[in-house]
Amino acid sequence: MRKHPNWMPDEVASAGRENLDTVHAFQYDQKETLDVETELTLLRRLGLSKSSEVVDLGAGTGQMTFATAPHCHWITAVDISPVMLEVLHRKLRQAHLPNVGVSQSGFLTYEHERRPADFVYSRLALHHLPDFWKAIALQRVRQILRPDGILRLSDVAYNFSLSEAASKLDAWCDMLSYDEPEGSWNRADIEEHIRDEHSTFIWLLEPIIEQSGFRIEEASYSTDGIFAQYVARAV
Numbered sequence: 001m002r003k004h005p006n007w008m009p010d011e012v013a014s015a016g017r018e019n020l021d022t023v024h025a026f027q028y029d030q031k032e033t034l035d036v037e038t039e040l041t042l043l044r045r046l047g048l049s050k051s052s053e054v055v056d057l058g059a060g061t062g063q064m065t066f067a068t069a070p071h072c073h074w075i076t077a078v079d080i081s082p083v084m085l086e087v088l089h090r091k092l093r094q095a096h097l098p099n100v101g102v103s104q105s106g107f108l109t110y111e112h113e114r115r116p117a118d119f120v121y122s123r124l125a126l127h128h129l130p131d132f133w134k135a136i137a138l139q140r141v142r143q144i145l146r147p148d149g150i151l152r153l154s155d156v157a158y159n160f161s162l163s164e165a166a167s168k169l170d171a172w173c174d175m176l177s178y179d180e181p182e183g184s185w186n187r188a189d190i191e192e193h194i195r196d197e198h199s200t201f202i203w204l205l206e207p208i209i210e211q212s213g214f215r216i217e218e219a220s221y222s223t224d225g226i227f228a229q230y231v232a233r234a235v
């Protein structure tokens with residue numbers, strides 16, 4: 001394995017407090033549910049087929065990995081958190097999917113040893129890296145993909161101006177209370193996300209995506225200005 005220089009960040013340390021917490025990991029699928037059918041419909045429209053090579057970066061408990069596996073040739077689930085991967089491994093043992101690989105590594109350390117990927121999928125994970133490292137990570141994603149390959153990126157990214165930031169972030173926090181039921185997101189989770197993680201403005205993220213070797217072909221934003229989704233093609 002290649003030795004990493006001392007200036008490389010520790011991706012486990014920046015993985016997010018909750019993603020290293022066993023209780024959170026085992027509650028995750030209850031807390032956060034991906035609309036896998038909508039995502040699969042999109043990927044199929046973009047060419048996902050039984051011959052596709054796919055990487056799910058920051059796969060977590062593998063919601064998208066398990067949904068995609070029956071529709072592709074091979075999917076590699078990559079995540080830095082041992083406890084999120086423990087949940088994924090448990091599910092994998094029950095699912096009997098022969099075309100799923102798992103790598104405990106990160107955006108900055110995953111070594112893709114298979115043929116260049118047709119798709120890289122990443123949801124709610126890139127924001128764990130500061131902007132400089134998002135660019136390095138996306139450049140590495142570009143190197144994983146074949147020319148014309150697709151990056152499907154979804155994340156918390158702020159679609160508002162600097163002057164709106166405080167009111168928009170307050171409004172986001174106000175959507176939940178501190179005492180939501182056990183096993184649900186709560187206000188403290190949102191506050192922690194804003195304070196301790198690295199979600200950024202879309203007007204910073206989009207140039208980073210393009211500078212990293214992609215053309216953004218589709219972009220959609222939640223009406224509250226908090227979530228962004230992209231289809232970006234490797235150029």
Ligand SMILES: C[S@@+](CC[C@H](N)C(=O)[O-])C[C@H]1O[C@@H](n2cnc3c(N)ncnc32)[C@H](O)[C@@H]1O
Binds near residue numbers: 015062
């Ligand atoms: C909110 S979860 C999202 C999981 C999954 N993508 C989903 O949509 O359900 C964020 C995931 O990103 C992972 N993560 C954080 N930093 C990472 C990094 N540098 N490289 C890879 N995965 C990372 C965490 O361990 C966690 O599993």
